[in-house]
Amino acid sequence: MSNMNTAAVTRYRNNFLKEVEANVEEGEWVKMCMQCGVCAGSCPLGNAWAHPPQEIFMMIRAGKRDEVLTSDSMWMCTSCYNCIARCPRELPITHIMHGLANYAHRLGIAPKNQPTRKFAKMFWDNLTKKGRVNELKLGIALYFINGLVDGIKTALKAAPLGLAMYKTKRLSPMEILGGHGIKDTGGLHAILKKAREIEDAKLTKM
Amino acid sequence: MANKEYSFYPGCSSQKAASGSNYQTSVNTMCDVLDIQLNTIPDWNCCAASIGYAEGGELPRLALSARNMALSEQAHPGQDIVATCAACWLATRETKERLNHSQNLMNETNEALAAAGLNVKADQNIRHMVEVLIEDFGYDELGKHVTKPLNGIKIAGYVGCQTNRPFGIDGESFENPKYLDKLVETMGAEPIDNYDKKVTCCGGALAFSEPEKSQALIKDIIEAAYDGGADMIVTPCPVCQMNVEVYQNDINAKYKTKFKMPVVYYSTLMSVAYGKNRKESGLDGQVIAAKQLDDIVK
Numbered sequence: 494m495s496n497m498n499t500a501a502v503t504r505y506r507n508n509f510l511k512e513v514e515a516n517v518e519e520g521e522w523v524k525m526c527m528q529c530g531v532c533a534g535s536c537p538l539g540n541a542w543a544h545p546p547q548e549i550f551m552m553i554r555a556g557k558r559d560e561v562l563t564s565d566s567m568w569m570c571t572s573c574y575n576c577i578a579r580c581p582r583e584l585p586i587t588h589i590m591h592g593l594a595n596y597a598h599r600l601g602i603a604p605k606n607q608p609t610r611k612f613a614k615m616f617w618d619n620l621t622k623k624g625r626v627n628e629l630k631l632g633i634a635l636y637f638i639n640g641l642v643d644g645i646k647t648a649l650k651a652a653p654l655g656l657a658m659y660k661t662k663r664l665s666p667m668e669i670l671g672g673h674g675i676k677d678t679g680g681l682h683a684i685l686k687k688a689r690e691i692e693d694a695k696l697t698k699m
Numbered sequence: 700m701a702n703k704e705y706s707f708y709p710g711c712s713s714q715k716a717a718s719g720s721n722y723q724t725s726v727n728t729m730c731d732v733l734d735i736q737l738n739t740i741p742d743w744n745c746c747a748a749s750i751g752y753a754e755g756g757e758l759p760r761l762a763l764s765a766r767n768m769a770l771s772e773q774a775h776p777g778q779d780i781v782a783t784c785a786a787c788w789l790a791t792r793e794t795k796e797r798l799n800h801s802q803n804l805m806n807e808t809n810e811a812l813a814a815a816g817l818n819v820k821a822d823q824n825i826r827h828m829v830e831v832l833i834e835d836f837g838y839d840e841l842g843k844h845v846t847k848p849l850n851g852i853k854i855a856g857y858v859g860c861q862t863n864r865p866f867g868i869d870g871e872s873f874e875n876p877k878y879l880d881k882l883v884e885t886m887g888a889e890p891i892d893n894y895d896k897k898v899t900c901c902g903g904a905l906a907f908s909e910p911e912k913s914q915a916l917i918k919d920i921i922e923a924a925y926d927g928g929a930d931m932i933v934t935p936c937p938v939c940q941m942n943v944e945v946y947q948n949d950i951n952a953k954y955k956t957k958f959k960m961p962v963v964y965y966s967t968l969m970s971v972a973y974g975k976n977r978k979e980s981g982l983d984g985q986v987i988a989a990k991q992l993d994d995i996v997k
Contacts, residue, residue: 512762518757527808537900537916557909570883571902572749574864578873587865590772591752599751612908613753626711635907654945657986659717665716675742680815684766688759688811 497696498560498600509558513591518592521586526550532576532586537619542566549593562597568609570594599696611638620697623674624681629664630672700937701736703835706775706823708767710787711745712937719784719937721984723833725966726783726828727981728979732844732970733836738778740771746790750904757928761804761813764794769812770969772954779824781831783966785861786934792825792866817921826844827862829935830964833867833878838885848887854881854968855924855932859939863898876896882965884931886972891927903941910949918950921960929962940964945986957964959988971995 505512526547533545544552544566552561567590574585585592594610597603603610612635620629636651637644658664665672675681710874712719713726730737731749744767747760753864755763768791782788798805798821809818856879862868868878875897880890899920920943926930934940944962951958963985970980977983977996 510943518752518882533893537902538912541800543908567754568705569904569905569912571900573860573903573911575860578864578867587840592757595752595754595756599756608908609750609905610753612904613750614742616750616904617747617754620711620747620751624742624744625714625854626745638908653948657945661721661984661986662716663718663720663984668716673711673717675744677742677786677815681744681766683814684762684811684817685759687806687814688762689756691807692756692758 496603498602501600507556507559509556510554512558513553513593513596514561517589517596519588520592522589523550524580525584527582529581531579531581533579535575535579537571537573537575538569541569546590549590559602561593562602563604565604565607566598567591567594568604586633589693608638609613621681621685623672624671624678624680625675627668628665629674633669634666639652700732703831704736704778705826705831706771706778707737707739707864708743708771708780708782708787708791709827710782710784710937712941714846718941721967722937722940722964723981724979724984725780725970725981728975728981729973732975733832733841735744735831736738737781738775741765741774742770742926743767746787748786748904753976758804758811760790760798760808760914761794762924764791765798765808765812765819765821766815766817767791768795768819768821768823768825770932771823772791772820773817777793777823779826780868781826783937785827785859786938788825788827789861795823795825797807797819798839807873809868815826816846816890824856827868828866828934829862829878829882832882832965838881841969842885845885845887845972847972847995849883849968849995850887850889850993851890853928853930854883854888855891855921855927855929855963856885856897857882857894857924857932857934857939857943858898859934859936860900860903861938862900865970879933879935879940886968888968891924891929894923894927894929900940903938903942904940906938906946910946913942914946914953918956918958919944919956921947921950921958922956924960925958929960930991933963935965937964947987959987961985961987961992963989963992967992968974 713723906913
């Protein structure tokens, strides 16, 4: 993926705004931001963002490519849609943040150990495997997100919660043996493969 | 012939022995009383929720919801799709609007769906269950079925994010939606006034990846319910329900609080008020028991 990053840098030179408009979901909206900062003030994790959305928008216009794409700011989005609801210019800010995170991830320059990036990948792999989320396997994978030793500690800490969920029939140990899924996984995988091809073709055009 | 029927998208958390299985139980009970027939979309798949974007990107993510819509169009032509999960509803409705808005995306999505012999028109309504209750039934009608009013129970209506933004319920404001309070009142309980964390985020999927940051948000949501004198919290979203209910021990350990606040679904309240038993109302799925409701169903 890093050659894709090099290709993007070469193609767009110092016009990062154009790069975002062409390749990031809803990126064509970035230039509409008027820097009011309502998004920053409305974000539930606002204090955790190194650069709140309106700053990200200005940094894109200022060509600060590396600073934006390697930032873990966008990964703080909880998808609460408060920024979208309140933006006076009606920018789809949530989607732009998701789009930037996804773009950085695809280029291979998103922060490697960012927990939400890792969890998002786990979640996608989990749901696409059988077409539906396997909550038990997702939970177990999550415990081990930072390696084995940390994982065992986390799993032990979470054991009472797991037991409570089991007792209330909201978690089944049987899920480990396969669990819920759709019938036509072949069809679903074919759809996703084709969708990925179409999307990748757009990126590799550069 | 049922009073109303809909194409139903249950979502992953509603499945047997999944985290929101108690939600599904109470929804089934509520629908029985109201004579609603839910026609499950055959072979429905996950919508990727609000965290699928990072690995899935735009088109694969939209294709997931488009597959469900295509299957619904095939099996239940002309029927609205109804979801009970906020994330399912949001992802599906967003997909519909995106496809309707862009012919290009529509073509690309159908090109992807064709790989499994499917095609989507995306011309049906995508609705949340509470929209069905409010718009197709209305508070008066919903109130007619109450046999055991929830007298004296004070309830904080926690609407949360995704049933409220960006689409929301028609006629409600983003900052102070009233429908959950009205529903609480219709069931004979008492909604607390000025619940100031009514539409605050619980962290959503980040409760898993950023537990400390999310639990700080959840702490405020519960604290505000106590401040308003609430006996329990009610929510329309399975992510909100789980996040706000199940981490209270962790929060108590970290913040030296003594939280033990039950968090139930609107459909739980309705099932109890409609005279159904503990199991039918999904009360056996409470990690923190809702004692006042348990007393009623006894």
